[in-house]
Amino acid sequence: MRVINIIIVTFILASFLPLLFIHALCLQSTRDIQDQTRASEVVIKALAMNVWLERDGLFSGHFAIMTVYKGAKIIKDMLHIAGSDLFNISDKRINVTGFQNNNSGNENSACGITLTVGTYFVLFANKKNGRIITKDEQGGLVEWSDDNERSVWFGLGWGDWSDWSACNVSCDTGLQYRHRKCIKCSQGHNKEMRKCNDFPCNGVMELVAPSDNMRTIEGKLKNLQKGFTLPNHKKFPNKFSILVSLRILPKVDFGTVLHLTSTSKSIRSIVLEISGPDLLRVSFNTPQSNRSVLIASVLADGITHQLGLGFQGDEVIAYLDCRWVTTEILMPNSFAPSEEYDTNIFEESLTVDLIQLLIVPDETAVSDQCTIFRIAELDTELIKPKIRDKSYKSNSGLSNGF
Structure with missing residues (x-):
């Protein structure tokens, strides 16, 4: 009986060992990416420009370096x-070799990662014999994402980024x-900056400035039974953008953010x-009609977000955190908020900190509220302990941008 049990256990282990081996090859978790970051000599974000098969059956790639x-x-x-700074490294080209051939039956193909032209990757590699060789036998790449980049920085010993500060000008x-x-x-670096409110000042209305410390509860101003009204009896332009920096206290799934009249x-x-939990309703009300659109966006998470809505006729252009989300057509809306601001129809109370609120007479200003391109800086006054890799620091304190 004992012999039979040993045979059964051996069979089970033999069945699962390949799976364990496959898991060891794949970067499937935050911990995997952090460990691989620490184990690699070179870690970069790169865009695959060309891919070819070598004589040894492995793939090589030509990449544009992004970070x-x-x-x-x-x-x-x-x-x-x-030179000492890294600005001139960004967008340079480099060859990386040693990627497994997914058509060869190698178990590493179980990771589901295919080296595809036009895709951004995080590459893990070493230098060997004057070449950059991927650590593919241990998981040489993952597709780039905000979460994967975050794991890389954690592996390099950095904490989470703070929220972005308010834009220091309104236009x-x-x-x-x-x-x-x-x-x-x-x-690495501990400070980043980016451009914001990159549009002319002509006709811009700033309803909330960063110094106002404005808060709304169910769309009403704190301690007041009303929302926002355009100043000096001004009207909405024919084409315009609403640009708002806001922080919604979590975790409320329903409620009014802002009522603007x-x-x-x-x-x-x-x-x-x-x-x-992941929907924003925008209602557009006139004496003749009440129309709205639903926009997929996660806002109620306690993080500061930049929301841009551009209005042109029946069309709404939506940007969230410097990225285009969708362009939608306003449709008839069965729910019409009353003129008395009686929007408190939900059991949950939604509280919003408004950091900045602008009305811009240009529907395309939504793309200029902020940019995804960032400039990195090493602020030695903020950093403890000191960075060990002195070669990364420039005389000016600046490092590579994204």
């Missing part, structure tokens, strides 16, 4: 780049900043509501 997370000195030496191009702590960092007869009010 160097680790191994900046190795990359610079290989590309013969002079004519300003700057926003964010920072993070060095926990046990090696290479005008004394003009052409447009009576615009209402923003959370209509589910």
Whole structure:
């Protein structure tokens, strides 16, 4: 009986060992990516430009470098780049070899990662014999995402980023900043900046400035039974954008964010509501009609977001956190908020901190509220302990942008 049990256990282990081996090859978790980051000499974000099969059956790729997370000195030496900053590394081209052939039956293909032209990847590699060789036998790449990049930075000893600061101007191009702590960092930076409100000041109405410390509860101003009204009896322009920086206290799935009205007869009010855990309802109300659109967006998470809504006729263009989300057509809406602001129809009370609220007479301003392109900076006054990789730091304190 004991012999039979041993045979059964051996059979089970033999069945699961290949699966365990496959898991070891794949970067499937945050911990896997962090460990691989620490184990690799070179970690970069790169865009696959070309892929080809080598004689040894492995793939090689030609990549455009977007970000160097680790191994900046190795990359610079290989590309013969002079200077101390990393701006001139971004978008340089480099060859990386040693990727497994997914058509060869190799078990590493179980990771589901295919080296595809036009896709952004995080690559993990070492330098060997003057070449960049992927660590593919241990998981050489993952598709780039915000979460995967976050795991890479955690692996390098950095904490989470703070929320972006408010834009320092309401128009004519300003700057926003964010920072993070060095926990046990090696290479990297602790401060980023990006452009914001990159549009002319002509006709811009700032209803909430960063210094106002404005809060709404169910769309009403705190301690007041009303929302926002355009100043000096102004009306909404024919084409315009609503740009708002806001933080909604979690975790409420329903409630009114903002109730904005005008004394003009052409447009009576615009209402923003959370209509589910990942839905924003935008209602556009005139004396003749009440129309709305649902936009997929996660706002009620306690994080500061930049929301841009561009209005042109029946069309609404939506941007969230500097990225286009959707363009939709306003449709007839069965729910019409009353003129008395009686929007408190839900059991849950939604509280919103408004950091900035602008009306811009240009529907395309939604794309200029902020940009995904960031400039990285190493602020040595903020960092403890000191960064160990001195080669990454420039004389000016600036490092590579995204």
